Amino acid sequence: MRGKQLTTVAALAAGTLAATGLAFAPAAAAVTPQSATINATCNIGGGGEATLTATQDSTAATITLSSTSITTPLPLAQNSVTSTLTLVNASGGTTAFSGKKNPAMAAGSGVSVGPLDGTVASGDSLETYGGSLKMVVFGITISCTANAPQSPGPFVFD
Incomplete structure (x- = not known):
């Protein structure tokens, strides 16, 4: 009986240690900053922030772009805009984020596309310029x- 109690206590201790380990586990990968502002010029729809x-x-x-300055000349249905956002990597090359995701937009309203999906590596430093x-x-x-x-x-991606 004593052996069974010892086994139970050991199992509870192991469970407590495992739970404590989870509480102190590293956070999920994160990008910094989480948002940035650009000033852009477009061949249609104007330009701005x-x-x-x-x-x-x-x-x-993922990256989502939204602007009240860049506008749509026509009404657009939800998920009707195919978008590719290409960013320059500080270590060379480019990384593309793409998708066909957007809210419905009325004519003359600001543009919003995304979230656009992409693949990154730890340490990637990506810039729109x-x-x-x-x-x-x-x-x-x-x-x-x-x-x-x-x-x-x-x-900058973790």
């Missing part, structure tokens, strides 16, 4: 480019 919001889960990342945003709407490609580096700085 846009906000980029980034998330990361391991090597999977030098990259581009391409949106395909009704078969027409709209291109936007940043006029200066994003603020407060590039997205």
Whole structure:
């Protein structure tokens, strides 16, 4: 009987240690900053300030772009804009975030696309300046480019 009690106590202690270990486990990978602002010019829809919001889960990342300055000339249905956001990597090359995700937008309203999906590596430092945003709407490609580096700085992924 004494051996059974000892086994039970040992099992409870192991469970407590395991739970404590989970409480102190490292947090999930995160990108910093989580949002940045750019000033962009587009061949259709004007230009101006846009906000980029980034998330990361391991090597999977997303970026959403929204702007009240860059507008849509026509009403757009939900998930009707095919978008590719290409960012420049500080270590060389580019990383693309793409998808066909957007809310419904009325004519003249600000543009919002994403979350656009991409793959990142730990330590990637990604910047919109030098990259581009391409949106395909009704078969027409709209291109936007940043006029200066994003603020407060590039997205750095864990």
